[in-house]
Amino acid sequence: MPKHKRERKKRIGQRIATGFALLIYLFIYAPIAVMIVFSFNDQETNYFWNGFTLRWYEKLFYDSSIVEYLWVSLIIAVSATILSVIIGTLGAVGLVRFEFKLKKLVNQSLYIPIVIPEIVLGISLLILFDFIKLPLGFIAIILAHVTFCVPFVIIIMRGRLAGLDLSVEEASMDLGANRMTTFFRITLPMLLPGIISGAFMSFTLSIDDVIISNFVAGPYSTTLPVKILSLVKTGLSPEVNALATIMILVMLFGILANSIVQAVLRKRASTVIKSYF
């Protein structure tokens, strides 16, 4: 009988664990689910269900200003991503491949922009830009976003580079490839998964940033999240729900795209790389 008892106990334990996990997921996703449901609600307020409608989406679609804000967000996110990936990758190469004084300090200080409260970073950037007389707006937002994206790219690329066997590059040169060829045929393809991860990370961080953008935005450079925040200030509306739902879809698409790209890179790297040349 003790064996039977033990198995029963184990079963109960497993059930509790499963239930607990379900609760956690409910806790995380319930608010999002409610928001998505209400974005289809034929009712101005978010209190009760009044039938299905697409009119909030329709309204968004005809509101040209929303599209403009979206464009601003996208241009900023893409610019910040490109800059962050370039700076971050080079920085990581420097941090992994070269020895210099205070290397440890530089490595540790990478985490400061990540852990520092966003509001502090926002204020300090505002003071800095004001001090160097950089006009607030597009450029300022891009630079601000690069500031907090670069550490993430460096951390991702640092791990990738540390796992990179140096002798692989030596083997390439040994076989007659010069430094340029070695970089494009060996180093870059091997770093590509890291670069793509870093790019998706930067893009995601940039496109949903509110606090820092709010500080350094100028006229005609309001990003979508900043706009949403200002819309919400006047009360929750189903329009905002619809807009947020669209943003979630975009994010989901991004995550999916990243996993697909990574999987393709792993499986068919050789052919992917060949198409670059």
Add this chain to the structure above:
Amino acid sequence: MMGDAIVTLLDVDKFFGANHVIKKLNLTVQQGEFLTLLGPSGCGKTTILRMIAGFEDASAGSIEVQGERVEDKEAFERDVNTVFQSYALFPHMTVFDNIAYGLTVKRVPKQEIKERVKEMLALVQLEGFEGRRPDMMSGGQKQRVAIARALINNPKVLLLDEPLGALDLKLRKQMQLELKRLQKKLNITFIYVTHDQEEAMTMSDRIAVINNGILEQIDTPKEIYKHPKTRFVADFIGESNILEGQVLDCQDGLCRIQLETGMVLLQSPNRKPADPVMICVRPEVMKYERSPVDGFSLPGTIKDIIFVGAQYRTLIVLENGMEIKVNRVKPEKDLKEGDSVYLYWEPEDALGIGDLKQGGSVNEQQ
């Protein structure tokens, strides 16, 4: 098989910061030979290989490949290729692309690349593996790909950096013979780095024993085993019992040597009375009896008799506490631990190692 010098290192020094890792090294590698750089880890053997390949610069001295100085040439400009310890296969490429790489970067026509890769795959017995990725292969297979990749450029010299280190014993033995076969077939000069003396013995035409950045001895495996020039070589190559003493007198090449534990005989030319001398006696030529024998014998006590597979090893402790190893195919009857015995050897079986000074400085390193 041997011919002219193909690689020559002249007075080569290498410093890593304040570390003097290669000390005034002079080394000549002959065309078509299988030369092994043998030494303990950290002795500088891999650094020598990397300087020939072009991954490290010599701090001083010159390196010539085929009579041409290569110090100012980049790794990709040198006619040598390397098989790396970690294989260093390109993980994002198939076996075909890995092997073809050397030709691809030289923009060789595709048809020719195809044919050459096919040849190489046949050479290392990996036909049918073209489409595989390195992470889907075993260690031995990866090793073959690495060898094929390095050979496709028809290098004049192939450098191998402990290429079999990661393989299990059986596979390693098999690959040793295969590498030797390849080298003979292609008639390419192999410079092979290993810390495994048995591996060096099996494969090499000549062995260069490196210790602490110094070339201790370079010779055929047989010569190195039979006539070690330094204490380090005697100790590192094969097993040995090394006894230190002083020459009493010599007559017709037979010397009487005074050890701490008694007088022994050694066949050795050019020794003068009062010279310090080190005698190396291999465990397989060491003999012992229950009672003293004619000529000389050293009293000792059996400490241990160990069965090690192919033979029995007897450990005998001399009066001064030194342990002597003796190997026997069969154990002596009625002898057991604690029994008193008398050690001796045939004077021609013992080896006199060069002078004490050199051995002494080496000794500090151990």
